[in-house]
Amino acid sequence: MAYPTRLLPTTVVGSYPQPVWLVDGDELKHHGVPRVHAHGIWRVAEEFLEQAQDDGTILAIREMERAGIDIVTDGEIRRESYSNRFALALEGVDAEHPGEVTSSGGRTTPVPRVVGKIRRHGPVEVRDVEFLMRNATRATKITLPGPFTMTQQARNDFYKDEEELAMDYAVAVNEELKALKASGVDVVQLDEPWVRTSPEKAMRYGLKAINRALEGVEGPTVVHLCFGYAAVVANKPSGYSFLPQLADTIAGQISIEAAQPRLDLGVLRDLAGKKIMLGVLDLGDPRVETAEVVAGRIRAGLKYVAPENLIPAPDCGMKYLPRAVAFGKLKALADGAAIVRRELTGER
Numbered sequence: 001m002a003y004p005t006r007l008l009p010t011t012v013v014g015s016y017p018q019p020v021w022l023v024d025g026d027e028l029k030h031h032g033v034p035r036v037h038a039h040g041i042w043r044v045a046e047e048f049l050e051q052a053q054d055d056g057t058i059l060a061i062r063e064m065e066r067a068g069i070d071i072v073t074d075g076e077i078r079r080e081s082y083s084n085r086f087a088l089a090l091e092g093v094d095a096e097h098p099g100e101v102t103s104s105g106g107r108t109t110p111v112p113r114v115v116g117k118i119r120r121h122g123p124v125e126v127r128d129v130e131f132l133m134r135n136a137t138r139a140t141k142i143t144l145p146g147p148f149t150m151t152q153q154a155r156n157d158f159y160k161d162e163e164e165l166a167m168d169y170a171v172a173v174n175e176e177l178k179a180l181k182a183s184g185v186d187v188v189q190l191d192e193p194w195v196r197t198s199p200e201k202a203m204r205y206g207l208k209a210i211n212r213a214l215e216g217v218e219g220p221t222v223v224h225l226c227f228g229y230a231a232v233v234a235n236k237p238s239g240y241s242f243l244p245q246l247a248d249t250i251a252g253q254i255s256i257e258a259a260q261p262r263l264d265l266g267v268l269r270d271l272a273g274k275k276i277m278l279g280v281l282d283l284g285d286p287r288v289e290t291a292e293v294v295a296g297r298i299r300a301g302l303k304y305v306a307p308e309n310l311i312p313a314p315d316c317g318m319k320y321l322p323r324a325v326a327f328g329k330l331k332a333l334a335d336g337a338a339i340v341r342r343e344l345t346g347e348r
């Protein structure tokens with residue numbers, strides 16, 4: 001299915017809730033957002049795990065399509081986190097003897113150690129995207145962790161500095177992105193939430209790494225940033241410390257969280273020329289939005305972004321939501337976009 005041409009095509013950021021028969025939600029929450037392996041979250045024996053993940057992926061695709069979403073993903077059903085499936089598959093990474101990083105809030109998190117040159121030695125998500133395309137009837141998207149974010153999520157025990165590490169991550173990401181595009185997927189996305197956490201570093205070498213990762217990648221490309229999963233981060237700032245700078249990326253689309261933090265959408269003026277994937281679903285609120293609430297958030301975005309450049313979406317990944325809530329919110333997203341589309345074009 002080709003990339004949709006109608007106004008206000010809807011999509012998801014990446015993840016969809018994993019079935020409770022597949023993943024132990026309490027164990028997942030115990031790990032936070034895993035940087036190293038979290039094998040204990042899976043409820044299915046290893047010999048049956050891939051088939052079970054395939055089945056869960058089909059469920060996710062069907063629910064996104066049944067909700068009316070135009071551009072679907074595989075729901076990231078096979079992933080323990082948005083980043084570790086790819087990050088731990090690279091050469092030069094020791095995930096079995098992790099290091100630690102301590103956040104500004106004092107939380108200590110196990111992270112992989114970089115002990116050699118970062119290299120991609122083969123496909124990581126190519127089977128994932130081929131499976132997605134075999135089972136989807138709508139346009140498709142696949143996500144990868146960005147090079148800057150992976151640099152911040154690892155302990156560097158090899159490179160002379162973080163910039164050198166980030167640029168080798170960027171090469172590995174670029175190789176994977178090109179392989180994913182060669183498989184026929186419509187959209188590829190880099191998840192880069194850490195650019196707003198470390199804006200000085202992002203300015204120094206983050207943009208360069210992101211652009212190297214996207215170099216030569218054809219078709220729609222997205223950079224996503226957010227304030228973290230709502231289940232993990234409750235109190236969110238109302239503005240980004242690193243957003244206007246993304247106007248200098250070669251990505252065609254910028255994806256931002258806006259609904260839960262009540263973002264001042266005036267910042268979107270700084271991204272003129274980019275398509276905006278605008279978060280219009282508050283994933284911190286367990287209530288399902290009405291279609292009219294979603295339509296109002298879309299209209300607010302249209303004050304700053306031309307209709308042909310606006311792509312309504314959830315704020316972030318939906319991994320930690322109950323499935324019924326996630327489905328309801330996606331249905332409201334599709335219906336809300338349809339309301340505004342009719343107002344703009346008369347399309348029914």
